[in-house]
Amino acid sequence: MVTRLSNFFLRTLREDPSDAEVTSHRLLVRAGYIRRNAPGIFAWLPLGLKVEAKIETVVREEMANAGAFEVHFPALLPREPYEVTGRWEEYGDALFRLQDRKGADYLLAPTHEEMFTLLVKDLYSSYKDLPLTIYQIQDKYRDEARPRAGLLRGREFTMKDAYSFDATDAGLDASYQAQRDAYERIFTRLGLEYVIVAADAGAMGGSKSEEFLHPTPIGEDTFVRSAGGYAANVEAFTTVAPDALPIAGQPEAVIFDSPNTPTIATLVDHSNAHLDAPAPGIAGPATDEATAWTAAHTLKNVVLALTHLDGTRELVVVGLPGDRDVDDKRVEVAFAPAEVEAATEADFAENPLLVKGYIGPWSPTGAVLGEESATKIRYYLDPRVVDGTAWITGANIDQKHVHSLVAGRDFVGDGFVEVSTVRAGDPAPDGSGPVELARGMEIGHVFQLGRKYAEALGLKVLDENGKLATVTMGSYGIGVTRILAIIAELNNDDKGLIWPASVAPFDVHVVATGRDQAAFELAASVSDQLEAAGLDVLYDDRPKVSPGVKFGDAELVGIPRILIVGRGAAEGQVELWDRRTGERETVTVADAVAALTR
Amino acid sequence: MVTRLSNFFLRTLREDPSDAEVTSHRLLVRAGYIRRNAPGIFAWLPLGLKVEAKIETVVREEMANAGAFEVHFPALLPREPYEVTGRWEEYGDALFRLQDRKGADYLLAPTHEEMFTLLVKDLYSSYKDLPLTIYQIQDKYRDEARPRAGLLRGREFTMKDAYSFDATDAGLDASYQAQRDAYERIFTRLGLEYVIVAADAGAMGGSKSEEFLHPTPIGEDTFVRSAGGYAANVEAFTTVAPDALPIAGQPEAVIFDSPNTPTIATLVDHSNAHLDAPAPGIAGPATDEATAWTAAHTLKNVVLALTHLDGTRELVVVGLPGDRDVDDKRVEVAFAPAEVEAATEADFAENPLLVKGYIGPWSPTGAVLGEESATKIRYYLDPRVVDGTAWITGANIDQKHVHSLVAGRDFVGDGFVEVSTVRAGDPAPDGSGPVELARGMEIGHVFQLGRKYAEALGLKVLDENGKLATVTMGSYGIGVTRILAIIAELNNDDKGLIWPASVAPFDVHVVATGRDQAAFELAASVSDQLEAAGLDVLYDDRPKVSPGVKFGDAELVGIPRILIVGRGAAEGQVELWDRRTGERETVTVADAVAALTR
Known part of the structure; x- marks a missing residue:
């Protein structure tokens, strides 16, 4: 069914929202994709939901290709499991905590390692049950100190979080690699260039962690890379220490x-x-x-x-x-x-x-x-x-x-810490040469958690020898709403958004202009043809709106392919408008339909 | 892609969960659809998610047919709008309240009248923008005093809530009717018999309200109906008062x-x-x-x-x-x-x-x-x-x-209240005869809110005469997870669940039995054929599991059509098993595929 703008729930705004600090926030609000309800908390309007659904579909398909099964946990969870792993405390003020009517402690989950671990503990008992990777696409909560940048760092956000369970370290390596490969496919399909960098496992604990960063000068994260292939975010960079020098013979202090x-x-x-x-x-x-x-x-x-x-x-x-x-x-x-x-x-x-x-x-x-x-x-x-x-x-x-x-004579330290700034030219720790610095946006994060959560919560299975062995785990996250904002942040111009076709809310934006009824009839008929060919069509059929306003809205909303039906309608001529390049081309209706459905 | 049980994330349980008070809870846990995380709070496993997705698809399609647009609000919302309408207080202990790190008050929304009202106020300004109906399918929270009956009355649950906005009372009637009609289509498609009864508007406020009840002796709600067409739940039943009697001449007290x-x-x-x-x-x-x-x-x-x-x-x-x-x-x-x-x-x-x-x-x-x-x-x-x-x-x-x-001579009341029990034989208030009592389960609720929320929050539009007029609203709810539980509650036997085909997690459950490799090969090939024909197939390919266990699992999981590939495989014979009737029929592979894809 063709969506007609005359009754669609969409109102574009002329003014930028006063609280918008970044382009994606500004444009997504102005173009009618989202509305802010509280700091870092947003409502999704029909256009925004459609883009989010397309991203979720890509994620789901690649999770299925990686052999992961979808589940769905509540956001509201009891304190106990998070108490056992220490995260109830460790999350500090970033955790939304509350009590129910009986005074029992609950939280709004920031991630679900504990609950997935307990689920598998409940249902599985043997190494033969493994490997297993399960995931959810679910709304998460973090009480950020300074929620800012719109959806890029919200307090409520949608995340795909996957968790792998293996009996052996080699199994974990394989499960980790399968998710890592799925992430590469996901970002490729979403048109998001990425760099995989070594990362610090941070509050998640665990042994190994990598981030997928989209390299961009407007990125909030700094990472380093060497010509020889080393890449890490600055938190994970390790300094190459020089050799110790002889102390004997050095002058007195x-x-x-x-x-x-x-x-x-x-x-x-x-x-x-x-x-x-x-x-x-x-x-x-x-x-x-x-x-x-x-x-x-x-x-x-x-x-x-x-x-x-x-x-x-x-x-x-x-x-x-x-x-x-x-x-x-x-x-x-x-x-x-x-x-x-x-x-x-x-x-x-x-x-x-x-x-x-x-x-x-x-x-x-x-x-x-x-x-x-x-x-x-x-x-x-x-x-x-x-x-x-x-x-x-x-x-x-x-x-x-x-x-x-x-050092070593007049003073000694209590240990070494990696806190110094990293500079271009510093040697990569793997010997692959000097590093350069670059900026990027985090688009995914994969962790080898190891046995930390399984140990804390007692997730063991019988191994091949009939002995209980603690399971080893991985966790893998993509911020779905954050990805959407990043795509918006990277795909726009001074007129508005320019979606990649893979995630655009509609495939084609048909605009009827003028006062000639024939143009509107032709536009409606072309829209129907395009829908019949399997495209999702937004048709701007508003009768008393000027072409200028319609074109402005089309540019703001950012569907990449626009079809204008106006003056040439009587002669069967329409205009194909490429939102990204700005090129307009007058063609016959048949050619336009052929080009759009190709 | 055929789902193979040998690696699917599903474990059925032999024992009933100790906390299950109702059949749907017991069977959905045992058959691997849900797991309890806290009182009234459940995780969804792959089978459960698939059923929920099918119900949501039916709801979305009928909302689209009714001209409603989908949006999505956060669960975590600021106090202020709910303060303005009084619901922050009125909800009492049933509202989950919390504070963020800055001490600002938030709630987990039980319903979203306030936020939808404010959204439309933000974006709309003229009667020409109306009518509008928007909805969401979203997770809601109510801190029930006694969460019980599994998903039938949870503390976190998924709901479809729609809201209509009209400039006139006649418009509200039409919008209300459109949602009411959509509900009839939804319940028909889901195979849920229903009665529409007059209901009390309760905490929602507003002028008119009807409930969709599924009539069943195990229902938790009592309703009354007359042969002449009157139907109401007992809360909404109004007593027919007798005529006053003359006081003069009556003996003294x-x-x-x-x-x-x-x-x-x-x-x-x-x-x-x-x-x-x-x-x-x-x-x-x-x-x-x-x-x-x-x-x-x-x-x-x-x-x-x-x-x-x-x-x-x-x-x-x-x-x-x-x-x-x-x-x-x-x-x-x-x-x-x-x-x-x-x-x-x-x-x-x-x-x-x-x-x-x-x-x-x-x-x-x-x-x-x-x-x-x-x-x-x-x-x-x-x-x-x-x-x-x-x-x-x-x-x-x-x-x-x-x-x-x-009465009226020796004592007077401060007013009349409708608190007495309703009995079979009491006259219906519309004169349609005596009522009978019946039991049912609430499956949907539609409200004419009128102007209560719009007035409280200042939602006005310019009317045809250029004057500001307060908008009139309706709200319309279906508990998606509750509906799922009700369908489970109504469709089962002592062996397990029996899903209606429209919401079954898979279309066909193929079971390979025996030790004959040919049976497994045939089962795999038939499964592929059925998938290629557009069916969603669960194939029990577990190599070392007895037929008895496989059949028991199939009965528990409750996919309505089961195909057994075993002894007759060499001769191209398979068994079609109707889970509901229990009938088994030996047919050729070709006939089985034809019957299943018909």
Whole structure:
């Protein structure tokens, strides 16, 4: 049945919504695809639902091709399973929690690892039952701190989440690969270029994780890749540590006056003015050519305040080369599940041994940082700060620094952390050469969870020898509504949306113009022909609307193929309009139908 | 692609779930359609999802035929719109409420009148935009006090809810009729016999409401119908009040001793032993033939405690003929949105003027009940207690009653309420004769909301004269998951489920039996043929499972047409098994395929 605009539930808007921060949000609201009901919470109008259904169909078909079966869990779930795995706490404020009338705790599920694990535990008992991959397409909830960017980061969103269950590690590898392959097919069918990057498993736990990123300069994620094939998001990038240097024979640490040098830049300037030129190789990153002090010779000490799950607050310090900064996302991952913020003035006031602007791991009276130190504050090091590297850093005395402070001799860390910024040219950890940085949008995420959830919830099966073995799992997610927004974000111009044909809400947008009844009759008849040929047709039959408004709406709504029936109708001439290229071509009705149904 | 049981995600259970109170719950869990996650909250397994999808397809097609457009609202919604209409409070404990991380109030929506109203207000402005009917198929939440009966009354459930918008009352009538007609088509296609009964609009507000009930002795709802075409659920039944009788000339009220007569039965016995026989017509229901006192001559006074929305508690008394009881559902509707319970001992202790077992509206010192009375307790009357009827009732003195107490002379009520039980033989209010009682299950509900929501939320459009007019609305609901459970409840035997073909999870269940490889090869080939012919086939290809187990599973799962490929395979013979009738017929493969694809 041809959908006629004269009675279809669609109203386009002339004005951008005032709260729209990104193009997809702005255009999807203006073109009548979605409406906002609350921050990060949207209603779907008929056009939006149709696009979402097309994406879901692609996902379902490829899940079936991967041998996965569809199920559907509730959004409202009891606390207990999430308590057992620790996620009830770990999710922090991002979890919507509520109580029922009897005071029992419930949550709105952000993902369903626990419930899938329990389902399989309920029904399966033998390795012969495995492998199994099951999935759902379902509405999920996360109470984002700053819901923004429309559907790109909502608080209610539709996700395809799949979970695999295997008796062996090799089985998990195969199940993981099957989902990974399905994701490649899905994104190819949706016309979404992708890069598969190593990712941090984060709150999901588990051993291996990869993200599918769509590379685009407007992406919110940064990833790195080498010409040799390495790719990772910055959270998962691992630093290549230099070899340790000999400590024996290195000069003693020397404290020097460094008035008004609380920043790396002022410290470097002061050093070049007052210290001898650096000896070759004295600090980690220095090279034979070093003739002046640089930020890379300094050790920057960043004080962070962690808030642990149990609510306790702990200061830690990270020491890293002064030419690097801490990367917020890498910090978040490094210290998860604790929440991290910069230390406050109050923190410094409570810890007078930390002299702001002049902090270092050592002072003439001994170690200042580290669990065994005067402050008992844990001290983590960037992997580049290997034993034998010598540094200029704070002396924990106001207006004084120290040089020739040697790692492994004058100070030791409590461990290494990956928190420094990653830079173009940094070596890839797999030896495949220097990396370059790029931006992308996350479009899918696959995890090897391993046995974490199965162990916590007791999912075991009898193995070939009749012994109980814990099952190993994977989880695989695609944000369906997010994908829709990303496609919209990538396919538009200043006039409106331009859908790829595979997900367009209709196949053809027929526009009748003018006051000639014959044009409307021809448009109706052509629409019927196209529908009979299996196309889904939106026909703009509005009788008293100007061609300009109709064309504007067609451009805004963004169906890629538009057929205009107007002045030439009497002669059987119509216009084919390609929304993406803007090209219009006058052809006969028969040719138009042939072209559209080809 | 043929679904093969050897790797399909399905495990049938031998044991009934311990918490299953009804057949549909028991069988849907045992046959692998659903799993319980929490009270009234279920996960859907592949078979269940397939049945649900078929029901949704029927609903979507008939909504499209009725000109309704599909949208989709979030389940998680902000408090404000529900506050404006009063439903945030009115829903009481049945509403799941929660707060986000910023402390803003949210709810999990039980229905979406408010949001649909606001959507149309946002987008529409003229009577020319109307009529409009939009709907969604969406997961809803109600925190039932006693979630029970599996999917029949869950706390999370899937509903089709449609809303119509019209500029005029005549328009609403037409939109209402279009949905009503669509419901008739839907239930017919789903094979669900139905009766349309007048219903109370209840918490929805509005002017007119009808329920679709499936008549069945196991139904939870009682309805009445007359041979002349009247049908209503008991909540909506209205009593035909008799004409008032003349008061003048009736004898004076007389107090009499009635020791140990706190119940109607003991009072009637006492009256027959100690009072003169009743005069014709002295009490409402007495007839000329009355020669003995009956319960119908007595006025029963029931004390109820209302809890109002603001938390205040109020006692009220209802006077009704002693041969009737108060009907809990009618009481609930009569006093909504207050909650009603029976008065407690504490209530009586606080109101010594109410002498338990001997309560009446009058005592020798004057009125005891009614707002103008000694107790100030409001007094409601059954519609049969018209002026001029005379009654035996309590005298508010222990061990004493009064007779010849005349309504309109000795006592007056504060109004009439419809709370009495309805009995077979009661006259239908439309004059179509006496009613009979029957039981049914609610399968759909249609409401004329009128202007309640549009007024509360300010939905107005310009009318033909350019003046702002408030829009009038309807709302129309079908519980999709409830319908599924009802179909299961009505279609089963002691072996398992028996789906109607229109909603069966598969079209054919092919079972290969024996150890003969040829049987499995033939079964696979027949399955492929049937799929190629457009059928959805479940093929039980499990190699080491006995025929008995396979047949038992087939009966439990309940696909209506089963094809057995076993012993006769070598001769090209197979068995067609009709799950409903139990008939098995040996036919050739070609005949079987022809019969199944016919």
